[in-house]
Amino acid sequence: MQREDYIPRPVVIDNIRPETLTEKSFTLRFTDDEPFTFRPGQFVEVSVLGAGEAPFCIASSPAQTDAIEITVRKYAEGMVGSALHERQVGDYVGVRGPLGNPFPLEEFEGRDILIVAGGIGLPAVRACILYILDHRDNYRNVTLLYGARTPADRVYEDDLGIWEGSPDIVCQQTVDIADEAGTWDGHVGLITTLFEPLQIDGPQTTAIIVGPAVMYPFVVAECQNKGITDENMYFSLERHMKCGVGKCGHCTIGNKYVCLDGPVFTYAQMRQMHDE
Amino acid sequence: MADIRQYILPKEKLQQAIQRLFQLPDEVVAPTTAPRGDIYFQPVNSGAEVELDFGNSLVSPVQCIVPSEEVIFEYHQREQGPPEIVAPPPPAPQIILGIRPCDVAAIQNLDNFFIEREPADGLYEARRQQTTLIALACPEPVADTCFCTCCEGGGLYAREGFDVQLSLVEGQYLVEVATEKGQRICQLWDDLLSPATQEIVEARDAQEKKAIYARTGPDANLAAAIRRITADAVNPEIWEAVGHDCYSCGGCSYLCPVCTCYDVVDINYDEDHGVRVRRTDSCRLGGFTREASGHIPRNTAASRARWYAYHKLSHDYYKQQARYGCVGCGRCIITCLGDIGMPTVCKLVRQSEAEKVS
Ligand code: SF4
Ligand code: SF4
Ligand code: FES
Numbered sequence: 120m121q122r123e124d125y126i127p128r129p130v131v132i133d134n135i136r137p138e139t140l141t142e143k144s145f146t147l148r149f150t151d152d153e154p155f156t157f158r159p160g161q162f163v164e165v166s167v168l169g170a171g172e173a174p175f176c177i178a179s180s181p182a183q184t185d186a187i188e189i190t191v192r193k194y195a196e197g198m199v200g201s202a203l204h205e206r207q208v209g210d211y212v213g214v215r216g217p218l219g220n221p222f223p224l225e226e227f228e229g230r231d232i233l234i235v236a237g238g239i240g241l242p243a244v245r246a247c248i249l250y251i252l253d254h255r256d257n258y259r260n261v262t263l264l265y266g267a268r269t270p271a272d273r274v275y276e277d278d279l280g281i282w283e284g285s286p287d288i289v290c291q292q293t294v295d296i297a298d299e300a301g302t303w304d305g306h307v308g309l310i311t312t313l314f315e316p317l318q319i320d321g322p323q324t325t326a327i328i329v330g331p332a333v334m335y336p337f338v339v340a341e342c343q344n345k346g347i348t349d350e351n352m353y354f355s356l357e358r359h360m361k362c363g364v365g366k367c368g369h370c371t372i373g374n375k376y377v378c379l380d381g382p383v384f385t386y387a388q389m390r391q392m393h394d395e
Numbered sequence: 396m397a398d399i400r401q402y403i404l405p406k407e408k409l410q411q412a413i414q415r416l417f418q419l420p421d422e423v424v425a426p427t428t429a430p431r432g433d434i435y436f437q438p439v440n441s442g443a444e445v446e447l448d449f450g451n452s453l454v455s456p457v458q459c460i461v462p463s464e465e466v467i468f469e470y471h472q473r474e475q476g477p478p479e480i481v482a483p484p485p486p487a488p489q490i491i492l493g494i495r496p497c498d499v500a501a502i503q504n505l506d507n508f509f510i511e512r513e514p515a516d517g518l519y520e521a522r523r524q525q526t527t528l529i530a531l532a533c534p535e536p537v538a539d540t541c542f543c544t545c546c547e548g549g550g551l552y553a554r555e556g557f558d559v560q561l562s563l564v565e566g567q568y569l570v571e572v573a574t575e576k577g578q579r580i581c582q583l584w585d586d587l588l589s590p591a592t593q594e595i596v597e598a599r600d601a602q603e604k605k606a607i608y609a610r611t612g613p614d615a616n617l618a619a620a621i622r623r624i625t626a627d628a629v630n631p632e633i634w635e636a637v638g639h640d641c642y643s644c645g646g647c648s649y650l651c652p653v654c655t656c657y658d659v660v661d662i663n664y665d666e667d668h669g670v671r672v673r674r675t676d677s678c679r680l681g682g683f684t685r686e687a688s689g690h691i692p693r694n695t696a697a698s699r700a701r702w703y704a705y706h707k708l709s710h711d712y713y714k715q716q717a718r719y720g721c722v723g724c725g726r727c728i729i730t731c732l733g734d735i736g737m738p739t740v741c742k743l744v745r746q747s748e749a750e751k752v753s
Contacts, residue, residue: 124517125467125671129477150477168470168478168671169663173687197687211477359686361659364514368656368678371702372692374711 123364127166127213128153132206133186138274142239143204144178144190147214154184155214158221159246160355160383164363165189166213170202174360174378177217178242178275180249187214190242190274218363219382222247222353227325228257233317233347235264235338237310237330241274243355244329248278248288255287262289262317266310266330269296270303310334314341321346329355339386352386400581401591404561404568408587413442415583416490421527424459425492426452436491447493450537453726455652456494457501460522463649464674467518467659472667483518488525490580496553497543497724499530501652503556504718508655512715518673527576532562532599535606540725542738544607545615547719551603564599613728613738617708617721620741625710629701630747637740638697640733645677647727647736648703653720656683678703704740 130147137143147165149155157163157177166172179188193204206212224247232251236244244263251258263282267273273292282290291313293306306313310330324347328338335354342352358370358377365379373392375381384392404412416423417440425445426434434449436456471479502523509519532552533541543549552562558577562569569591572581581588623629648654658676663669676683679699684692693699706712707720721737728736 121514122517122520123514124482126480126482129480131477166671168472169661169669171661172659172671192687194687194689196685196689200687213478213480357686358692359684362657364516365512366509366516366655366657367659367673368676369658369684371706373705374709374715 127215130214132210142192146188148186157217159250160221161217161219163214163216167202170198173199176243178245231260231324233262233326235328237266237334240330264313265292270298311337311341319345325351327353349387355382400572402570402588404570410442412584421488421490423490451495455498456491457652467671469670486522486525490527492529493531497722499553499556500722504653507717528557530557530560536610540728542613542615543723546723549723615738615741620744621708623744624708633743633747634697634701637700637735640735641696642732643696645679646730648677650726
């Protein structure tokens with residue numbers, strides 16, 4: 120029987136990379152010798168002793184087993200995120216996990232993949248993208264649509280650059296508002312505006328959608344328009360997950376514990392959630 | 396029921412039986428009377444402190460297994476290398492004497508939730524394994540807020556879930572032993588017990604039936620409310636009305652022996668030393684679902700009232716926890732400032748004009 124004792128594993132901060140004004144990415148290396156294995160879409164609870172514990176999705180490749188990468192936004196009310204932002208390379212923090220259900224990427228084999236990420240949703244799908252690129256022959260067309268508020272709000276810019284130049288993935292970006300300096304020569308408009316020109320074989324496509332919740336209804340409508348079924352739209356939901364193992368009660372939506380039953384759900388499942 | 400052994404303990408031998416519990420290394424937790432008359436469970440050192448002629452305690456003895464605050468671990472940051480993390484010492488054995496059948500049923504819910512539903516909660520499981528329950532059946536409903544007989548598997552005596560149970564029937568105690576833990580207690584009482592007769596067992600059932608027919612307590616009829624809530628066939632106006640009368644004080648869920656939600660907090664003793672604790676939390680409080688961004692998904696008292704009823708009474712959750720989340724102890728009736736304890740909510744739900752929300 121599986122048992123949770125809530126004791127974090129020690130990890131050392133190996134690298135800190137500022138992404139935007141409010142976001143930083145951290146590489147956390149395990150210091151015990153046990154390999155850390157996970158599947159894309161799973162999350163970890165990260166401990167900063169004295170500040171607490173908070174959930175973060177794993178943004179690094181599942182092929183790497185000695186370290187993980189997380190991207191952390193600093194919020195005024197987020198104690199753990201703020202504390203992480205003050206940490207330095209070489210500091211120790213803690214990790215529990217991997218927790219939750221992954222995207223069932225094996226089930227998507229042989230299909231077209233459409234990944235839609237808004238803002239800070241990109242880290243949550245980055246592990247998927249890296250996994251799919253590692254197993255590229257198992258999938259047909261792979262498309263990434265990424266939308267951010269402004270050019271400066273984009274995270275993982277280096278990756279985006281690489282993917283834009285890659286023959287293995289179609290990567291399209293947009294920003295809601297171009298910056299004043301006028302250096303942005305890409306697409307401007309809400310993420311939904313990227314859908315119109317897309318050639319998609321709807322019934323053959325599985326969508327992976329992560330972003331702010333406000334974007335979901337609009338993206339769902341676009342996907343439905345293209346013929347993608349509710350069963351083939353996958354989301355990763357966010358809640359304030361304090362324990363990550365179905366006990367603290369903080370993450371419930373309707374009849375589901377996001378931490379235990381999710382965080383990955385299909386749109387068909389979300390429609391059955393019975394929530395307020 | 397097959398492997399429950401039944402004996403008789405003469406009433407005048409009860410004190411002697413209780414006194415012998417102190418021969419065991421276990422801590423004995425029992426109901427005691429506070430100076431102003433309230434009953435509360437606490438560790439005792441002699442039979443003289445124990446009060447077994449009582450209604451039920453406002454604070455459930457379930458607190459001995461799920462304390463309102465417990466240490467998850469202690470930490471010491473170090474100059475170099477990873478911090479030292481020290482798990483709490485394993486819990487000592489304890490006997491809860493005098494726990495009522497509703498609270499025994501609540502512990503069965505908690506066992507399903509914390510242990511059976513994986514992953515098991517290590518802290519709960521450790522304390523639970525060290526706990527022996529000596530239940531005290533109710534000769535009749537002990538308070539006019541009780542409605543255990545409206546609840547799943549409820550009744551004036553526990554059918555399962557106890558280690559030992561004492562039922563006062565016609566001036567003597569029917570003693571039941573259900574487990575090995577209970578057997579250990581019974582060995583202490585060997586010379587005080589005689590085999591139970593068919594008469595006393597039947598007399599207890601007759602006594603329970605009579606009490607149920609005579610009772611005038613709140614009528615919860617959970618089954619009907621369960622059907623409505625599961626089908627989501629409750630007019631949203633009901634939740635608005637309940638939310639209107641709710642002060643979001645959290646009292647109902649803090650006292651509810653079935654409620655499990657907790658918060659996790661780090662307490663710093665000094666710059667590099669502290670503890671991580673978990674504390675009872677309440678889904679009725681405004682900020683319960685607050686996220687790091689400040690967004691609060693369930694931000695109205697009505698949405699939280701709906702959620703509370705749904706989590707306790709919908710079949711969707713029954714499937715996950717194998718029990719409904721109310722045992723009819725009546726504590727939420729006693730504490731609620733808005734007079735919207737569980738039976739009142741069930742009544743409103745039953746009477747609500749069926750209307751599919753979605
Ligand atoms: S909901 Fe109320 S009556 Fe039911 S178990 Fe909880 S406190 Fe007792
Ligand atoms: S005890 Fe009553 S007023 Fe307080 S939170 Fe519960 S329902 Fe609301
Ligand atoms: S995060 Fe604690 S129950 Fe889901």
